Amino acid sequence: MDGDEDTHGHWSPFGRPLFNDPEARALSRVGVVDIGSNSVRMVVFDGAARSPAYFFNEKVLCGLGAGMNETGHLNPEGRDRALKAMRRFGKLAEGMGLEDLTVVATAAMRDAQDGPEFRRQLESETGLKVWVIDGTEEARLSAQGVLLGWPGSYGLVCDIGGSSMELAEISGGSVGRRITSALGPLKLKDIDGGRKAREKHIRAEIDRLVAHMGTQRDRLFLVGGSWRSIAKIDMERRGYPLHVLHEYRMDAESVRETLAFLEGQDPDALRKRCGISSTRMALVPYAAEVLAQVVEAFQPQDIAVSSYGIREGLLYEQMPQVLRDRDPLVEACRFAEAKDARNPGFGRDLYDFVLPLFPDSGPARRRLIKAACLLHDVSWRAHPDYRAEICFDNATRANLGGLKHWERVWLGMALMHRYRNKREGTRFEDLFAMLDAAHQQEAEVLGKAMRFGAMLWTLRDVDGRARLDWQPEQATLTLHLGSESHVLYNEVAESRFKSLADSLKADSWKIAAEA
Structure with missing residues (x-):
């Protein structure tokens, strides 16, 4: 694909794939x-x-x-x-x-x-x-790791290790002020005088950090194994159904409740339930004392757990800026399509085909639709009896950046409906509750549209392209079939088209043949 096509938006809004550059x-x-x-x-x-x-x-x-x-x-x-x-x-x-x-x-x-x-x-x-x-360089690299997963994010990155804790502010894709401290749990456990002495020491250090970093009321990104262990305990306390730490969200009240919950539990039993090593669990109470004061001092708007940190920051350091600027979700899905799909490149055409069903979708929704279309066929080697569930499992648990937890479920549900009309009777029904009824219907519509569109592979031929026309005010769905794609419309295609119309709650649906 040449540069003029890229410049004039042929690949918009996501740009030309870069992984082969x-x-x-x-x-x-x-x-x-x-x-x-x-x-x-x-x-x-x-x-x-x-x-x-x-x-x-x-x-x-x-x-x-x-x-x-x-x-x-x-x-x-x-x-x-x-x-x-x-x-x-x-x-x-x-x-x-x-x-x-x-x-x-x-x-x-x-x-x-x-x-x-x-x-x-x-x-x-x-x-x-x-x-x-040094500590400020460690803070910078950890913040870059967060930017790898959340490009353009803003907030405060808090990375806790064994012997230190670093803070760095991020805004608009850049790392700003940063500072290090000796608030690692390995150092805190050696302080004489017990908990009161530790709390006094932590408070003095936090005051110093606040004086340097200034007021921070945005998102707090938590990086480090001790924070991730606390997030696992929060999931256990809440009975949270999706055990993916990256992008897991908490708030100040949730943190307070979890720290209180932690103190009332048998540590060995709790760590086994949460899948935390005994070595890590021994440090969690000290990290919890730090987190309580960090949240109280900085009063973040919300709290997000990041599985990306210094190691991912080192990768980000080596990325060209043109790649840094890309959407991590879409680029990863493109890479998966190129590697695993039967018909690489078809996802882009499928995206164009299904997009008219979502006329009011903004950029956030379009990137999810794009991701689904790119991934719609990457699990084709799975056994047909389990393909739908494997699609859901892959989407919700894959190592993908730039996905909120509810978006993982939305994406998984869309891909499940790519291979299955009904979602009842699966082992994932506890996760479906993370979506409201409107989002569940939207994911179902996308999945059934992909299921139908996958039958029309000649829509890659521009001259014979099939296209959908959805008029939500009139609740009318029309399929326009070109001369090359009309021959592909058979009884199975008709059944899938009708299923799509039913999911849209269309009052009427019809076929329009074009010369």
Whole structure:
């Protein structure tokens, strides 16, 4: 597709696909390692699409920062575990053919007296270059990770690790003020004087953070394993049906109720119900004390959990600006279509075909419609008896950025109806309640429109294009069939067209043949 077509909107409003451009293909294997105070993790991204796919993801809980308040040195056992992990990760990178593995170390190694010596040991024994970054750089990278999933977002990113907590403001796709603090749970647990002493220390640190960051009344983005564990506990308390942490939303009252709930539970039983490791659960009460004061001090409008952080920020760092500016959902769906659909490229034509059914849809709804059309056929290899449920499961639980939880369910329901007329009798009915009746009907209409449109593959031929005309005031649905597409309209197509009309609550539906 040439540039003139792109410039004049042939691909609008989403632009020409970029994942095959040389700058994007250079991101097809991006390896990063994050040496934190509590864990060491290696991630290899398939980053050619705007929303990253996790080709490899492994974490080792090392506890490098445990006991540093008392000794000033890295934990000896943690050093041994981290060194073994890094040897393994270096060998894995070599086996994967990664040209470069970006390794960053954060609070524990920058604060420990033996941090420089351990860095030299790691580099000598693994051959990898280790970058020990300061707190403000850590804050910037974490904020960029949030921007990877929420382009154009605004608010305050709060990233808690084992030995530190960073804040960064984001607005209009840029990172602004940022600051670091020693509010990591590994450091808090070593404070003498119990809870009262910790609360006093936390309050003093929060006051310093507020003085630097100023008034923040927008969204609070929570990054880090301790925050995600608290979100899991919030889900357990609420009986929340969709166990996806990314984009999970809370508010100040929910946080207060969950922290009170946490104190009244048996920690071991609770962690097992929530799927939290014992090592992580031991730090959660300290992180909870910090979160309570962060929420009280900054009074965010709402709170969103981000599964993206410093590692995703390192990927974002390597993305060309033209890719950063793209919608992560649409680009990921395009990538999936190109890789897995039977007829790659058909999703764009299907989008044009179904869009007249949604005349009042704004940009937010159109991007969901576009995503559904791109994904409508990527699960075709699944067994026909389970294809509809697999579509729903994939949409609601896939690693996709830029999707609210209710939007995941909406997208999943549309894809389910791509293969199935009825949604009753599935194992997902508890999730359907996340949508009101109007949104459920809208998703059903889209699914049935895709189901019908998929029968008319010649609508890729512009001269013989089929098109829909929906007049909601008159409740009239018309199918215009061109000379090339008319032959494809048979009894099965008619049944699917009628099912679509029924979902629209059309008073009449008809076929208009065109020469």
